[in-house]
Amino acid sequence: MEIRRLSYFVRIAEDGSLTRAAGMVRVAQSALSRQMRLLEEELGVPLFERTARGMRLTSDGERLHASVAAPLRELELAIQGLRSGPSRGAAHLALGLPPSIADLMGRSLALQLRSAFPDICFRLVEGPTGGLVDWLGRGMIDFAVLEEVSRNDLLIEQKLLSLPFMLVGPPDIEAPSGASVGIEEALALPLIVPSHHLGIRAAINDAAQRSGLSLDIQMEADSTRLIKELVQSGIGYALLPERYVFEAVAAGQLRGWLLNGAAPVLDILFSSRKASQNAGRQFVSVVEFITRGIEGALAMTDSSKSSHERITSGDELK
Missing domain, CATH: 3.40.190.10 (Periplasmic binding protein-like II)
Known part of the structure; x- marks a missing residue:
C-alpha cells in the first residue's frame, strides 16, 4: 500500500471535500478520486460516502483515519526535521488554540511566527480543549495550547502559568x-x-x-x-x-x-505528541518560541x- 495514497486519504478525510483536498495537495481532482477508488478496492471496503456537501467518512473510513493519521504525521515531521532550509521545501506545522486565546493573541502570534520562521507554513486551528486534545492524539495538529490537563498518555504537557x-x-x-x-x-x-x-x-x-x-x-x-x-x-x-x-x-x-x-484559576498548558519531540531542532525551536510568546502575552504587563x-x-x- 502506498504511503502517498494514505496521505491523500487523510487529507480528504480532514478537509471533507475532494476539491479542497486536491487544491491542498496540488493533484488533479480526477486523479485524487481515482487514488481513493484504488485504495477502497485494495482494502475491500468503502471509505467515503459521496454526498452533495462533500466527502463523509464511513465507519470503516473512521477506523482507518484513526489508525493512520498520527503515524503519517510523525513520518512527515521526521522528514521535515531532515530538511536544512527552504530550498528543500517549506515545512508545515499546525498549532491549535482555544477560542479565548485565539481572540486574545492569535493574530499577533501568527505574525511573530511568520517573521521568526519564514521557511515554515503554519496552520492555526481554533477549537475547544477537548477537540484540541483529540486532534493532537490523532495527529491532525502538531501542538496546542490547552486550558486543562489532557490526561492523554500520548501527549507531553508543559504548564505555562495559572x-x-x-x-x-x-x-x-x-x-x-x-x-x-x-x-x-x-x-x-x-x-x-x-x-x-x-x-x-x-x-x-x-x-x-x-x-x-x-x-x-x-x-x-x-x-x-x-x-x-x-x-x-x-x-x-x-x-x-x-x-x-x-x-x-x-x-x-x-x-x-x-x-x-x-x-x-485556569491552568494554561502547552502540549504536543511525545513522538513529535524527536522531529528535529527546528520543531523544538518553534515550541520554545511559542511557549515564550504565550507566557509573555498572558502575563500581566x-x-x-x-x-x-x-x-x-x-x-x-x-
Missing part, C-alpha cells in the same frame, strides 16, 4: 458593592458560562461544588468574546480569567471585581499591574 478568575458584569451595574467579592457571592449570581465542561467551565463547576452551590445559569456560550458581549448587554455576570477580560474592564466596557476566598492595584485598593474601574 490565570486567576475575576467576576465581570455590565458597566452600569450597581451591585455587588466594593472592589472585590467572595467566591460564594459571585457563584450565586446569574451567570453566563461556557457549555463545554472543560477548561473555564470545569474550574467554575469545581468552585461551585466546593462551595456546595448550584449555578444560576442564564445562558451558555463557548466564545469568551461572545460571553463578554452578552454580559455587556446585561443578560448576566461571568466568571472568566482576569487576563481575558482585563482590557474590557480597564476600558469601561465591563465592570470587574476581584475574587476573595478559594477563587478558581506593568501597566496592567498598576491598574490591578487600583482595583484592589478600592478605586473601582467604572
Whole structure:
C-alpha cells in the first residue's frame, strides 16, 4: 500500500471535500478520486460516502483515519526535521488554540511566527480543549495550547502559568458593592458560562461544588468574546480569567471585581505528541518560541499591574 495514497486519504478525510483536498495537495481532482477508488478496492471496503456537501467518512473510513493519521504525521515531521532550509521545501506545522486565546493573541502570534520562521507554513486551528486534545492524539495538529490537563498518555504537557478568575458584569451595574467579592457571592449570581465542561467551565463547576452551590445559569456560550458581549448587554455576570477580560474592564466596557476566598484559576498548558519531540531542532525551536510568546502575552504587563492595584485598593474601574 502506498504511503502517498494514505496521505491523500487523510487529507480528504480532514478537509471533507475532494476539491479542497486536491487544491491542498496540488493533484488533479480526477486523479485524487481515482487514488481513493484504488485504495477502497485494495482494502475491500468503502471509505467515503459521496454526498452533495462533500466527502463523509464511513465507519470503516473512521477506523482507518484513526489508525493512520498520527503515524503519517510523525513520518512527515521526521522528514521535515531532515530538511536544512527552504530550498528543500517549506515545512508545515499546525498549532491549535482555544477560542479565548485565539481572540486574545492569535493574530499577533501568527505574525511573530511568520517573521521568526519564514521557511515554515503554519496552520492555526481554533477549537475547544477537548477537540484540541483529540486532534493532537490523532495527529491532525502538531501542538496546542490547552486550558486543562489532557490526561492523554500520548501527549507531553508543559504548564505555562495559572490565570486567576475575576467576576465581570455590565458597566452600569450597581451591585455587588466594593472592589472585590467572595467566591460564594459571585457563584450565586446569574451567570453566563461556557457549555463545554472543560477548561473555564470545569474550574467554575469545581468552585461551585466546593462551595456546595448550584449555578444560576442564564445562558451558555463557548466564545469568551461572545460571553463578554452578552454580559455587556446585561443578560448576566461571568466568571472568566482576569487576563481575558482585563482590557474590557480597564476600558469601561465591563465592570470587574476581584475574587476573595478559594477563587478558581485556569491552568494554561502547552502540549504536543511525545513522538513529535524527536522531529528535529527546528520543531523544538518553534515550541520554545511559542511557549515564550504565550507566557509573555498572558502575563500581566506593568501597566496592567498598576491598574490591578487600583482595583484592589478600592478605586473601582467604572
